[in-house]
Amino acid sequence: xxxxxxxxxxxxxxxxxxxxxxxxxxxxxxxxxxxxxxxxxxxxxxxxxxxxxxxxxxxxxxxxxxxxxxxxxxxxxxxxxxxxxxxxxxxxxxxxxxxxxxxxxxxxxxxxxxxxxxxxxxxxxxxxxxxxxxxxxxxxxxxxxxxxxxxxxxxxxxxxxxxxxxxxxxxxxxxxxxxxxxxxxxxxxxxxxxxxxxxxxxxxxxxxxxxxxxxxxxxxxxxxxxxxxxxxxxxxxxxxxxxxxxxxxxxxxxxxxxxxxxxxxxxxxxxxxxxxxxxxxxxxxxxxxxxxxxxxxxxxxxxxxxxxxxxxxxxxxxxxxxxxxxxxxxxxxxxxxxxx
Amino acid sequence: xxxxxxxxxxxxxxxxxxxxxxxxxxxxxxxxxxxxxxxxxxxxxxxxxxxxxxxxxx
Numbered sequence: 001x002x003x004x005x006x007x008x009x010x011x012x013x014x015x016x017x018x019x020x021x022x023x024x025x026x027x028x029x030x031x032x033x034x035x036x037x038x039x040x041x042x043x044x045x046x047x048x049x050x051x052x053x054x055x056x057x058x059x060x061x062x063x064x065x066x067x068x069x070x071x072x073x074x075x076x077x078x079x080x081x082x083x084x085x086x087x088x089x090x091x092x093x094x095x096x097x098x099x100x101x102x103x104x105x106x107x108x109x110x111x112x113x114x115x116x117x118x119x120x121x122x123x124x125x126x127x128x129x130x131x132x133x134x135x136x137x138x139x140x141x142x143x144x145x146x147x148x149x150x151x152x153x154x155x156x157x158x159x160x161x162x163x164x165x166x167x168x169x170x171x172x173x174x175x176x177x178x179x180x181x182x183x184x185x186x187x188x189x190x191x192x193x194x195x196x197x198x199x200x201x202x203x204x205x206x207x208x209x210x211x212x213x214x215x216x217x218x219x220x221x222x223x224x225x226x227x228x229x230x231x232x233x234x235x236x237x238x239x240x241x242x243x244x245x246x247x248x249x250x251x252x253x254x255x256x257x258x259x260x261x262x263x264x265x266x267x268x269x270x271x272x273x274x275x276x277x278x279x280x281x282x283x284x285x286x287x288x289x290x291x292x293x294x295x296x297x298x299x300x301x302x303x304x305x306x307x308x309x310x311x312x313x314x315x316x317x318x319x320x321x322x323x324x325x326x327x328x329x330x331x332x333x334x335x336x337x338x339x340x
Numbered sequence: 341x342x343x344x345x346x347x348x349x350x351x352x353x354x355x356x357x358x359x360x361x362x363x364x365x366x367x368x369x370x371x372x373x374x375x376x377x378x379x380x381x382x383x384x385x386x387x388x389x390x391x392x393x394x395x396x397x398x
Contacts, residue, residue, distance in 0.1 A: 086362075161378075
């Protein structure tokens with residue numbers, strides 16, 4: 001994935017414009033490159049500090065394990081050695097250029113080391129600090145609700161961090177996902193985006209309801225027995241299952257399997273059911289169709305789900321046993337239900 | 341003279357590109373360890389909250 005690669009290249013070769021490059025002495029060039037190497041090395045300690053803070057805010061007792069410490073230290077040492085070796089090799093060229101060196105000694109201004117500040121991590125840290133509360137033993141319903149709010153906070157932050165780590169921001173993840181979704185194919189990383197985006201949205205909705213003082217989730221119009229806790233548990237599983245980092249072998253796959261499409265369709269159906277549950281009384285037929293598609297997917301029999309010659313999942317949810325492309329039909333139902 | 345300068349520039353670029361590529365590789369490995377540690381802590385925290393909620397509901 002290009003963005004995966006680029007994400008790690010925060011400090012790239014800082015090439016000055018062609019004109020100034022012509023005039024740049026070896027010393028200037030070497031100083032610039034050694035500065036870049038130094039900045040790259042600084043990124044290691046910044047990242048470690050950022051993660052340490054995040055960990056401590058998630059759980060004040062948390063720290064790196066012995067094994068993690070050893071691995072991190074080993075990489076830090078290797079990076080330090082590599083940076084020193086490269087800088088030394090570069091600086092060997094300085095002595096070969098006495099005339100330029102003399103000129104450079106008067107004119108060269110030390111290149112400032114580009115410090116890449118992890119603003120997002122700092123913001124996250126502040127939010128975590130604000131949200132962090134000393135865990136108490138909840139006994140009353142209010143305290144239980146407080147525990148659920150804490151859990152929702154952890155989950156929202158986890159889903160946001162998953163998306164931010166992968167796409168740069170939650171908004172960027174949403175944009176990329178929507179664009180890919182329209183084109184009709186989704187890579188595993190898009191499934192990851194879909195799962196985390198929908199979980200984040202749901203958790204935020206639950207947080208809002210909890211803040212509004214709803215005691216639990218049983219006011220659902222379909223009289224669903226769901227509770228805040230069961231919903232949060234479901235979102236927790238969704239976020240955990242989405243772990244893109246655990247399926248690197250699938251990163252290059254562009255053809256979706258039936259199972260992948262089914263998972264995506266299930267997410268989509270759930271989103272629509274959730275989105276339009278309040279308007280179901282005005283538009284019962286279309287809403288009911290979405291529910292029937294969900295039932296067909298859950299049934300997953302040869303009479304309810306099949307894959308067509310284009311590799312798309314088709315579902316049959318009406319008496320004549322006609323199959324329709326599930327994704328297209330859901331898109332149409334979404335438009336009808338939204339009144340567009 | 342010009343060729344010598346050009347060769348030297350090329351050599352400098354090569355050394356730099358090689359060093360930076362190695363640092364980037366190390367940084368990727370570093371990030372993976374940090375992310376795994378964070379995931380572990382997240383999991384422990386959620387488990388702790390789950391246990392508390394379970395205890396409370398009993």
